[in-house]
Amino acid sequence: MATINDNYLKLKAGYLFPEIARRVSAFAEANPAAPIIKLGIGDVTEPLPEACRTAMIQAVEDMGDRDRFKGYGPEQGYGWLREKIAQHDFQSRGCDIDASEIFISDGSKCDCGNILDILGSDNSIAVTDPVYPVYVDTNVMAGHTGPASENGEYEGLTYLPISAENAFTASIPNEKVDLIYLCFPNNPTGAVASKEHLQAWVNYARAYGSILLFDAAYEAFITDPTIPHSIYEIEGARDCAIEFRSFSKNAGFTGTRCALTVVPKTLMGKAADGSEVALHGLWNRRQSTKFNGVSYIVQRGAEAVYSPEGQAQTKALIDFYMENARIIREQLTAAGIAVYGGVNAPYVWVKTPNDLTSWDFFDKLLHSCNVVGTPGSGFGAAGEGYFRISAFNSRDNVNEAMRRITEKFRG
Ligand code: MLT
Numbered sequence: 001m002a003t004i005n006d007n008y009l010k011l012k013a014g015y016l017f018p019e020i021a022r023r024v025s026a027f028a029e030a031n032p033a034a035p036i037i038k039l040g041i042g043d044v045t046e047p048l049p050e051a052c053r054t055a056m057i058q059a060v061e062d063m064g065d066r067d068r069f070k071g072y073g074p075e076q077g078y079g080w081l082r083e084k085i086a087q088h089d090f091q092s093r094g095c096d097i098d099a100s101e102i103f104i105s106d107g108s109k110c111d112c113g114n115i116l117d118i119l120g121s122d123n124s125i126a127v128t129d130p131v132y133p134v135y136v137d138t139n140v141m142a143g144h145t146g147p148a149s150e151n152g153e154y155e156g157l158t159y160l161p162i163s164a165e166n167a168f169t170a171s172i173p174n175e176k177v178d179l180i181y182l183c184f185p186n187n188p189t190g191a192v193a194s195k196e197h198l199q200a201w202v203n204y205a206r207a208y209g210s211i212l213l214f215d216a217a218y219e220a221f222i223t224d225p226t227i228p229h230s231i232y233e234i235e236g237a238r239d240c241a242i243e244f245r246s247f248s249k250n251a252g253f254t255g256t257r258c259a260l261t262v263v264p265k266t267l268m269g270k271a272a273d274g275s276e277v278a279l280h281g282l283w284n285r286r287q288s289t290k291f292n293g294v295s296y297i298v299q300r301g302a303e304a305v306y307s308p309e310g311q312a313q314t315k316a317l318i319d320f321y322m323e324n325a326r327i328i329r330e331q332l333t334a335a336g337i338a339v340y341g342g343v344n345a346p347y348v349w350v351k352t353p354n355d356l357t358s359w360d361f362f363d364k365l366l367h368s369c370n371v372v373g374t375p376g377s378g379f380g381a382a383g384e385g386y387f388r389i390s391a392f393n394s395r396d397n398v399n400e401a402m403r404r405i406t407e408k409f410r411g
Pocket of ligand 1 (some may be wrong): 040041042043109187
């Protein structure tokens with residue numbers, strides 16, 4: 001009999017969001033009339049910006065015309081999209097990033113996992129706790145960890161605790177770690193990192209030859225002008241960081257699928273013989289072999305984000321969700337519940353009332369308020385006693401969910 005990848009057997013039973021979906025379906029089946037409001041997974045609810053739809057409709061027309069038809073596109077993405085991203089997202093902020101260093105993909109979740117293909121299996125790895133579970137699970141699948149302990153921590157990973165005490169930003173380790181996953185604005189806590197904090201990480205990475213895997217999927221939600229949007233705003237980051245970005249949350253592309261990963265040409269890793277190898281070439285090789293690019297139609301939709309109309313429409317979308325976040329923060333605070341985040345990120349990180357465990361609060365909210373959120377403990381042991389509420393929903397649903405929660409839990 002063929003064997004399996006045994007590393008999968010080390011994984012906790014279900015990926016967090018499918019597990020939540022399973023519990024919610026079971027509840028809905030038993031209570032078909034319950035008016036459930038979902039503020040769990042960070043999935044957008046508002047329609048795609050008109051500029052994106054118009055561009056995609058035009059692209060469909062292109063596909064119907066023999067002269068404008070496109071077959072396979074470049075695996076790295078079309079040059080016209082990479083150029084726009086380089087100018088608008090990076091060069092306009094003073095980042096020295098060239099279009100050729102940007103790789104278009106179908107999602108930053110995929111890229112966060114796929115990047116392990118080009119990195120050695122003997123690297124030491126650090127993640128924050130709590131953390132976006134994809135960083136951990138993909139390393140488990142790749143055999144980079146031992147088994148999980150009782151509280152869910154995997155042997156071989158370095159966990160950097162983040163909490164209200166350190167403003168949800170990890171202390172820089174004293175010892176060498178090869179790969180460090182950073183996510184700012186942070187999923188799940190909604191925290192952001194100052195320029196000084198990111199500079200400290202870049203200095204650390206350069207001193208030890210480490211690589212920062214910087215997930216900036218939520219950068220568009222930053223409202224504080226002093227907060228960097230990209231790791232490449234930090235001096236020296238070109239030599240030590242890979243950045244992941246997405247059109248999912250800023251332009252509502254969760255179902256449309258388009259993202260990007262930046263691998264600077266100056267970023268080097270060490271081969272087994274001790275020589276230095278540029279990771280850009282390896283990622284290019286990996287993508288050319290295992291990926292055929294994002295569809296032409298979707299890339300035209302993503303390009304439209306950078307038109308004047310697209311910029312105005314995506315800003316309106318972001319403002320809409322951030323107003324939801326403000327409502328969630330203010331209503332819960334007024335009810336005596338401690339909340340964090342939600343100012344520069346679409347997630348509000350809630351201290352569970354009455355010292356309930358994260359899953360107990362999940363069950364209580366589901367059963368007594370018919371509201372779904374995400375248990376903090378699903379993001380790591382240090383998330384126990386916390387709960388994540390997503391601002392991605394309609395205004396009516398957010399208002400109604402807050403009415404139900406504050407009525408039930410007013411302190
Ligand atoms: C989340 O809820 O954490 C996000 O939707 C996850 C993702 O974007 O993959």
